[in-house]
Amino acid sequence: MPLTRIRSLAPTPVDGAGLGERLRLTAVCLVWALLAAPALALAIGSILSAALGPLAVGMVLAHGVVPATAALTRLHRRVAGALLGSPVIADYADTTGRNLVTRPMRWLTDGARWRDVAFLWFSATGGFVLALLPVALLAAPLAHLTGAVLDGGLFWWLLVLLGGPSLLVWWLITPALARARAVAEGNILGRSRVERLRHRVAEVAASRADTIDHGAEELRRIERDLHDGAQARIAAVGMSVGLAEKLLRTDPEAASRLLQEARTTSVEALEDLRSVVRGIYPPALADRGLTGGVEALALQLPLPVTVSLRVPRTLPRPVESAVYFAVSECLANTVKHAAANRAWLTGGLVEGRLVLVIGDDGRGGADPAGSGLAGVARRLAAFDGTLDVVSPAGGPTLVTLEVPCATVP
Amino acid sequence: MRDRPLRVLLAEDQALLRAGLTRILETGGLEVVATVGSAPELRVALTRPDLDIAILDVRLPPTFTTEGLVAAVEARRSRPGLAVLVLSQYVEPLYAGELLADGGGAIGYLLKDRVSDVDDFLEAVDRVAAGGTRLDPQVVAALVRSTHRRRPLDRLTEREREVLTLMAEGRSNVAIADRLFVSEKAVGKHTTSIFTKLDLPPTADDNRRVLAVLAWLRGGRA
Numbered sequence: 001m002p003l004t005r006i007r008s009l010a011p012t013p014v015d016g017a018g019l020g021e022r023l024r025l026t027a028v029c030l031v032w033a034l035l036a037a038p039a040l041a042l043a044i045g046s047i048l049s050a051a052l053g054p055l056a057v058g059m060v061l062a063h064g065v066v067p068a069t070a071a072l073t074r075l076h077r078r079v080a081g082a083l084l085g086s087p088v089i090a091d092y093a094d095t096t097g098r099n100l101v102t103r104p105m106r107w108l109t110d111g112a113r114w115r116d117v118a119f120l121w122f123s124a125t126g127g128f129v130l131a132l133l134p135v136a137l138l139a140a141p142l143a144h145l146t147g148a149v150l151d152g153g154l155f156w157w158l159l160v161l162l163g164g165p166s167l168l169v170w171w172l173i174t175p176a177l178a179r180a181r182a183v184a185e186g187n188i189l190g191r192s193r194v195e196r197l198r199h200r201v202a203e204v205a206a207s208r209a210d211t212i213d214h215g216a217e218e219l220r221r222i223e224r225d226l227h228d229g230a231q232a233r234i235a236a237v238g239m240s241v242g243l244a245e246k247l248l249r250t251d252p253e254a255a256s257r258l259l260q261e262a263r264t265t266s267v268e269a270l271e272d273l274r275s276v277v278r279g280i281y282p283p284a285l286a287d288r289g290l291t292g293g294v295e296a297l298a299l300q301l302p303l304p305v306t307v308s309l310r311v312p313r314t315l316p317r318p319v320e321s322a323v324y325f326a327v328s329e330c331l332a333n334t335v336k337h338a339a340a341n342r343a344w345l346t347g348g349l350v351e352g353r354l355v356l357v358i359g360d361d362g363r364g365g366a367d368p369a370g371s372g373l374a375g376v377a378r379r380l381a382a383f384d385g386t387l388d389v390v391s392p393a394g395g396p397t398l399v400t401l402e403v404p405c406a407t408v409p
Numbered sequence: 410m411r412d413r414p415l416r417v418l419l420a421e422d423q424a425l426l427r428a429g430l431t432r433i434l435e436t437g438g439l440e441v442v443a444t445v446g447s448a449p450e451l452r453v454a455l456t457r458p459d460l461d462i463a464i465l466d467v468r469l470p471p472t473f474t475t476e477g478l479v480a481a482v483e484a485r486r487s488r489p490g491l492a493v494l495v496l497s498q499y500v501e502p503l504y505a506g507e508l509l510a511d512g513g514g515a516i517g518y519l520l521k522d523r524v525s526d527v528d529d530f531l532e533a534v535d536r537v538a539a540g541g542t543r544l545d546p547q548v549v550a551a552l553v554r555s556t557h558r559r560r561p562l563d564r565l566t567e568r569e570r571e572v573l574t575l576m577a578e579g580r581s582n583v584a585i586a587d588r589l590f591v592s593e594k595a596v597g598k599h600t601t602s603i604f605t606k607l608d609l610p611p612t613a614d615d616n617r618r619v620l621a622v623l624a625w626l627r628g629g630r631a
Contacts (some may be wrong), residue, residue, distance in 0.1 A: 224473070231498050232423050238525030239429035243436060246527045264426070 003028075003078075005085035006179050007359030014171070022171060024139050025178040032131035032181060036124045037073070042069050043120035053108065062104040066113065073116050076123070080185035083178065088190040102273055111192065119188045130181045137170035207381040211337065214379060222276060229272035237262045237269065279388045281321065289313045290320045294327055294345065301335055303343060309356070310348040314407040319383055323354060323403060326387070330358045330399050333372050338362025338397060349407070356401045373399075410612050415538050418454050421496075422446040426521065428594035430464070430496075433520035433524060448476035455484040455491075462492040462538040467504065478504055482511075489513050491492065492538045494571040496521050505544060505605040509623055514616045515580075517543040539607055541578040542619045552577065552626040572599040577622050581615055 007021055045065040052058030070092070077088040093110040095103045107113045141163025148156035191199065244258035277283070285293030291309045298305035327345065334343050340362030347356030366373065368389040377387040385403030417439050424446075431441050441455045447470040454519040455463060455569045463484070465477040494517035495508060508516045517537040523545065524530045533543040553574060556562060565573060568589070575585045581598070585594045600618070604611050607625055612618050 032428070165472075227498055228423065232426055235498065235521040235524070236425045236429050238522055239426070239433060239527075242525035242527040242530075243433050246436065 003082035006083050006175055006334060007183070009237055018298055022174045026134045029131040029134045029178055033128055033135055036128040038072060039120045039123035042072065043124055044115065046117045046120065050108065059101065059104055062107065063100065068108050069116050069120060073119055076185050077189050080182045080189065081278065083182040084186055088186045090189060091191055091195055115188055119185070122188060124185065127181060127184065130177055134170060134174040134177055137166050141166050157349065188309055208332065210378040211382040216229050222280060225276045225279065229276065230269045233265050233269035235267045240265065283326065285320065285324050290315060290324060293324050301331055303335060303340060305331065306344040308346045311354065312349065312407050315354065315405060319354065319405045322383055323401060326380055326401055327358065328375050329372055333366065334360045334362060337366065352404060352406060354403045354405045358399045360397050362395050362397060364391045364397050365393045366391035366397050412414060414438055415461040415534070416440050416442045416459055418442065418460050418463040418467060419453045420458065420463065422466060422469050430524065433527055433530065438504060439534065441589045447471065448480055451477065451480045455480060462494060462534060464494045464496060464534070467495055467497040475504065478507065482507055485511060485513065490515050490540065494519065494534060494537045500545045500548050502548050502555065505548045514542050514618060514620055515540045518548060519543065519545045520547065541579055541616050544577060546578055549574050550579040556626045557628045561607050565603060569603050571598050573603050573622065576619060577626060578598065579619050
């Protein structure tokens with residue numbers, strides 16, 4: 001894949017992988033440098049169309065220049081997003097329902113469109129220099145060598161001698177230059193700080209509302225479980241014992257049967273209480289943390305689940321609990337729908353993120369938008385966590401949970 | 410004593426409790442003529458002409474909220490005086506108010522726990538079927554705690570307040586005397602004194618007396 005995240009900026013040993021990475025980035029830089037030409041043309045077109053705006057010709061120009069600019073910046077966004085490993089997103093103002101005259105008016109007041117114009121200038125000037133440097137540093141020694149071989153003059157051979165340092169510089173600075181250019185593109189073409197914050201606030205508000213809903217729903221479920229389970233059984237025990245008391249003299253045999261029944265029911269009531277407690281905060285999770293909790297959970301499932309978690313005991317409790325219930329829901333789905341013979345779960349802390357992967361050898365086809373998995377995603381969203389489901393028809397299913405999480409000392 | 414067994418409609422969705430209640434009622438010599446487990450069934454059963462009393466759970470399918478209570482209030486609108494004993498796993502003075510609102514008596518509202526005192530429960534069923542009122546001690550305690558008429562209540566002696574509470578639960582003078590280990594005559598004296606202090610018209614009728622006390626405690630609130 002030519003368009004993947006830029007690897008480390010730190011000096012790497014000179015090897016095949018390092019060379020491949022630098023050649024790849026140089027190729028990207030070459031494309032960037034070549035795209036400076038259309039960018040310059042569009043930049044001039046933009047200024048002209050804005051200046052000539054009041055005239056019909058400005059309007060017509062805008063209808064050509066602005067969409068073309070959008071197409072060009074879309075390409076740049078994709079490349080920069082791929083190199084940075086995080087998508088660069090544009091937030092153009094909505095122009096649906098506007099006509100040929102009012103649409104350019106909206107473009108004029110749209111900050112995102114003006115940042116596009118700013119990017120065109122960057123691409124044609126400083127960005128061009130940034131992109132051209134790696135290309136030149138690599139191309140020059142090759143050109144000099146060609147010249148020396150063809151022409152054979154001393155001057156060419158002196159230049160070839162300079163090629164060594166040139167290649168060294170190319171090796172050292174190409175990743176940093178490519179990254180600098182990608183970061184600049186991301187900053188110009190992506191959301192502004194305010195927009196990013198606005199989106200973040202919207203996300204947080206949504207996940208908070210979900211969290212509150214979920215909390216209320218859980219309390220309701222617990223009330224229902226207690227009412228229908230333990231509470232009803234204890235009331236029934238009372239009835240049996242009361243009746244036994246009444247019958248003790250007249251029908252001791254019936255009284256004894258009732259007492260036996262009461263004993264059985266009281267055991268069931270305790271079992272109910274335990275299961276409610278497990279639903280609130282599983283004892284194994286409380287005692288042994290996430291690893292122990294999940295291992296205990298896996299043991300109770302009707303299919304073999306291999307658990308290999310490397311997670312410290314110092315995770316924040318709310319994260320432990322949320323991830324535990326997410327795993328519990330995912331494994332319950334596997335049991336219910338996947339028709340799997342076995343399941344497995346691995347995970348650990350990776351760069352401050354708790355990453356868990358749950359897989360099974362079932363028939364796949366799990367729907368990430370289904371109520372169960374969507375609920376898991378919502379619950380994890382409260383912790384800025386994500387859920388990724390890969391489940392082609394025919395299987396296997398892979399569910400990845402990720403939650404950013406600092407460990408508690 | 411009755412000349413025939415009381416005919417009971419039982420509405421309870423949980424099989425375990427339905428079986429327990431049926432057994433207790435039958436041991437007490439009552440006839441359970443119908444058992445239902447959901448609100449729609451209950452609505453139909455409440456139109457049976459041969460019912461002496463309906464014993465029902467507040468929370469029933471399909472919505473598991475208060476459909477039992479709602480069905481009872483509705484049924485009494487078309488059949489005033491239909492005896493209804495509501496059983497629940499929790500009691501709310503608010504719901505008691507809704508049941509008592511029509512002022513017709515023949516209402517019981519008890520925690521399911523009370524059934525375990527089998528004789529007392531059977532006595533409550535009898536009493537409600539005969540037009541009396543029986544409220545759970547928890548409901549009465551909440552009413553006494555929350556009444557806005559604090560000052561007249563503070564004029565009652567400790568003993569008078571105990572009598573008032575038992576009276577509000579719907580107990581007869583004999584039962585009150587039994588509980589407090591005093592003579593029936595002493596209870597009568599207490600009740601007269603209570604009615605005077607609370608400025609209630611004296612009445613010899615047990616049921617009307619209870620309703621008067623409850624209406625006073627609820628202080629005009631529904």
